[in-house]
């Protein structure tokens with residue numbers, strides 16, 4: 496029987512190898528199959544299980560935490576965050592209920608540091624950690640829904656949405672996770688009313704919002720979902736203007752800043768997300784630009800009391816008489832992983848300046864790729880590079896459907912093992928997205944990405 500020492504040392508060796516070869520390991524594996532074996536009655540022991548795992552699947556573990564994984568918006572894991580994540584499992588403390596460990600206290604401290612990082616007033620916002628920005632959007636919308644009910648004298652958590660007042664959410668480019676949240680909590684996707692955009696962008700037109708809210712019936716409870724960085728166009732809504740419109744019409748303002756809120760950490764970019772401090776709720780991701788491991792997100796709200804009311808009273812066995820937050824009432828889960836610890840360690844280890852360096856580097860790399868694309872005959876930008884996302888199109892040869900050609904190009908790039916990109920579309924044009932959000936990406940990686948794109952294009956013509 497292996498000892499704990501030998502198992503952990505073996506795991507450390509595998510992890511170290513993985514990290515050392517992260518830039519060389521294939522970025523993605525497109526054809527992975529399930530080994531359909533049956534469960535054995537007796538186990539093989541932890542060390543042998545680890546050997547089996549690496550033999551069966553190890554070669555197909557991808558470098559999605561590596562420098563050239565540009566799909567979706569995918570962060571990596573810094574050494575401090577990785578070490579913290581190991582400690583989370585070693586101590587395995589439940590953060591949902593306070594009173595028997597420092598986990599809730601560390602969470603409060605880390606959440607406070609995040610407010611400092613994003614320049615949010617400490618005393619005005621509270622919140623919690625979630626599984627990601629989806630969870631943060633969900634909890635924010637739960638709070639807004641409860642607020643809407645209470646304004647009409649109805650406790651929606653108790654009575655249900657059907658008993659509540661009419662509610663509408665106004666948004667221009669809501670992320671799919673926000674729409675999913677509306678579906679999940681019984682408001683329905685159709686609760687979202689589209690608001691016109693500024694010119695050809697994904698950003699909300701504050702005048703159009705004002706007009707829509709003015710036309711809304713008096714009894715309607717209004718929630719506005721604004722964006723600080725849309726996932727493809729990286730558009731930032733004009734938050735000060737939108738906040739003023741929300742104040743005028745007594746609407747709840749939610750800001751989805753999954754990755755865009757990080758602009759507030761960087762002085763020369765902070766203007767992009769100015770006004771987020773006026774929001775009622777803000778959703779942000781940890782496993783994107785903060786480069787902590789999956790899964791981690793967090794939200795900030797001015798109305799934590801409203802959110803806690805929507806979660807309901809604590810049963811006797813959970814009420815341990817602590818003054819610390821009962822995160823059980825601020826999140827969907829009762830028992831919770833100690834997600835705050837990798838955040839705490841990251842901010843302690845690297846400080847706000849460490850985060851700024853990552854954001855600046857990734858934006859510079861996106862700009863470099865954008866410049867290269869702009870100079871190519873076979874590629875064109877679908878919009879100017881604004882932050883960390885490059886959205887572009889491969890120009891299809893005569894007679895080829897642009898949508899089909901771009902999908903085939905994306906597959907050819909992704910099969911190279913050098914880069915992963917994902918589909919994008921902008922202004923009705925099909926294309927490809929490349930999002931930079933990893934701390935180990937270097938400017939030199941951009942040259943590798945450009946070569947992979949050129950080679951893939953050539954391979955489709957040959």
Ligand SMILES: Cc1ncc(COP(=O)(O)O)c(C=O)c1O
Pocket residue numbers: 567568626627628629630632670672673724725726751752753754780792
């Ligand atoms: C703007 C925005 N909101 C929400 C999300 C959902 O985040 P997660 O996948 O971490 O739940 C994303 C993910 O890309 C996003 O870009």
